[in-house]
Amino acid sequence: MHYQRIQMIFHRLLAPRRSLRLKLVILFLIAALLPLFTFGWLSFTKSSELLQDQLGKYGSNAVTQLQYQLDSELSQMELVTEYVHAYLLNPSRIAIHREIPRSYSDLHEQSDLEDFLKALKTVKQRGLFIITKSGYFYGENSIKTTILKEQTWWKAIPADYAGEYWPGFYTPRHYKEFAENEKVLGLVVPIRNQQGALKDSRILIEMNADKMYELFHLFEKSTQAMLTIKNSTGQLIYQSAHAFKPQENDVVWSKSLSLNDWTLEARLPYKSFFQSSNIIRSYTVVGLLFSGLLALLLGFLFSSRVTGRIKRLKESMFLAGKGRLQTRIPVQDRDELGVLAHSFNRMIGQIQDLVQEITITEKLKKEAELRAFHYQINPHLLFNTLNSIQWKARLQGNEDIRKMLYHLAMLLEGNLDITQELVTLRKELDIIDHFLHIQRIRYEHEVNYEQQVDESLMHYVIPRMSLQPLLENIFFHAFEDGCGTIRVTVEEDGEDLVLRLTDNGKGMTEENRQKLLQGTYRSKRGRGLGVNNVDQKFKLHFGPLYGLDIQSVVGQGTVITIRWPKKEEDEHDNQITH
């Protein structure tokens, strides 16, 4: 089952024109994906462009900010060393007479200088010292110059260096108390303009770099960039802890400090820089896939509903076309398909009615034909015989018999000619004339017969043998004594002809009249079907609107009215086909 279904889908995929559903689904997909794809692509490119722009700005701003921070930190240190220089240069006092104090006044000078250095101390400052060439120092008693002199960064300072020397960041191992992970930022300024005790001393100022490191780490964390600080000789001052291999296509922000020769450089790998764009892209793609899937699902569900109904309609039509007219389509919605189904149902209903009607008509025709066949006698034998008798009667001089035979032959000729169903009014009236002649001779009574038919109406057709049964009825039932007046009139009434057969016989009751019309009347002699048959004949030929009507007053007579449409003789119509 499953396999078959897959095969079917596969088949449909190969021949897509055959499935309305597939077309609908594809349409749905296009309708859903086209705007999504366009907007998704647009929003991706725009937002990633914006992001990159912002990230670029953010990065360069952050580097600039770091530069400012470092600059302000460094300039503060520089400022402090300048204060110390200015103090030492003050001509109103000679700062230090003896390097290592010996006397009250020596100590006083030292404590004055140390008080001055102490006053310059800020919270961020780790220490401020003047270190003499011999290793004695002024300032807080918190360092050991013996250890300081072993520090590589201290040893790296050239003996004849002039100006500010920035050793960078280092662990303050020369302090009596320090933490292994502690970092300070140092500045060494050799004192070049002093003689005596302070000759070739150095000012050492050290700032806590914890905050600076925090800033660096924050920068690294927020930008994912690697930070390097180098001086002009290419010596590394600071480098991010995490491993990083500089690449050609790295995004680089670079800034030089205004205070010294350091350069700040932040490198962001190309990949990281575009990381956010990639995230947006993957979100967009996922969104597209998801919505595509949803559109596919919805399209499939929706179209299966629509195409299912169309398919049912198609199948019903096919069944109906094959003749199963009882087929009906259940009408669920009142949309176009519902209306279509409804119309189809109505049409099929009408066809069914029509077919039923035709079936009944055909059946009746068949019956009539059978009956005619039943009564078919060899006319030639009959006529020849009748002619022979007629001749014999003439030879014997029996004029009455000859006349009768003549009229009978004429009557029979009309009656037995079944090749034509519709005959002209003239011919039918002629036959009636012969019939009346025979009746007159038979009953030897004078029956008044009046005929009032316009000559211009004589060529219209009337069903064969439609008047004779009615006349026979009059003779059999209305005129029990054989006396009376029969009147036939034919008039035009628009497109119709109206024939009135009037007698002044005994008439009939309303009950009999109804029975007669419905063909349920039975007389003692088993007759009476005639009237109904005539009515049926007209209805068969001209439709249910036409036919016979009876009006009768008991004891006064009966009027039979027949209405049928004007129709001229037509060769083809009258051919009976077997």
Place this chain on the structure above:
Amino acid sequence: MSNKRSMVTTLLLLIALTVSACGGGGGATSNQGSEGSSGSKDTEKTLRFATWDTGDSLKVQQDIAKLFEKQHPGVKVQIEPYADGFDQKLAASFGAGNPPDVMLMWDFPTYYTNLEPLDSFMSKDASLKLDDIYESLFNYVKVDGQTYGLPSGFTTRALYYNKKMFDDAGVPYPKDGWTWDDFKAAAKKLSNPAKKQYGFGIRTSNDPYDLQGIVWSNGGSFVSADGKDIEGQMNSPETAQAIQQFGDMLKDGSAALVGGKNQMSGDDVFKAGKIAMWESGVWPLEGFKTAKVDFGTVEMPVFPGKPVKGIVALSAISVAKQSKQKDLAWEFTKFFVSNEVIKMRSNSDLPIRKSLVQEMKFDQNPLYLPFYNMLERSDNTPAFLLNRNWKLVNRYLTTAIDSVMLGENAQDALNAAVKDAKKYIDKK
């Protein structure tokens, strides 16, 4: 129909989803740096407590704060460890009108105008058991007759001696009541400059405050009893002699300078067994124990015929005048001098309550006993409590004393200091 509507809704939803997904990528980068503000609840009171403690003793303070919080639900004690910058930060906070509610205090003459007088609180609170506290300690917390803090801990000064070095040199252990001559003789015997081993350690930078006991013991003083005169006090022969003897010891090689520039601190030198005797407060005692130095303590030596005098270094606790929750601050102050808390602090400070000293058997512990004995001899008023400008005078005095350790004559140096400092003594 309903199908169609739901279809449209779904499509709109999808678009909204996609758009918000795109927006999410942009928003993710912008939520850094917004730190959660940890504002305390309105119902919670925060008591600020400033201390100069660091390291282990700071941890003790934090335990004390926690205990107080536990006993006083709804109160948070915020410890502000000012450490080395204590004076600077405290002065700044008073200046800015935003001082801590409670703080450790010793320098009452400088700060008392910013502190809340506690006499009314003390008189109302019998649970304080004031008579259990050594009376002499109250000398240090009073200015102009008003009490501005409760003593919370103290130390006097005594002599530590290295038993092993005494044994090695064949010198008998010192006993309470020994004289300075005994001391100098022992120091001489204990010194061996060739091995860089000395009988006594002398600070390169001295705090004159610490030397007051010795000066008093010799009948000298830094300032007159009314606090108005230093001439003939600071440079009196008695004062000069008390200082000079250390300079002499350095000269004859029975003592060494410690704690100077590029020198080890005296505590470390004592631990290293390079000095046999060391004068200090109770603070390094635990450290010496930890370093497994075989040591004893003894009262300061006497000048023959003169009573030995001691000096007290007191830590007290005070309430800021500007505090907005003085009742709570007083609660904490009271709590801080309770037996429970004093016990917790007894590693760095000597207990101030007599009952507790008995309970903890400090009066029977030979290591601690000299400190309590010295307390009984600490009935002189230190100079800084007698003159408001003592800080200025002290600077010259310090220089003078330090110069003696460097070889100056004490009398000359003190004369010079008096000459220089005199102009400050009358400044009001």
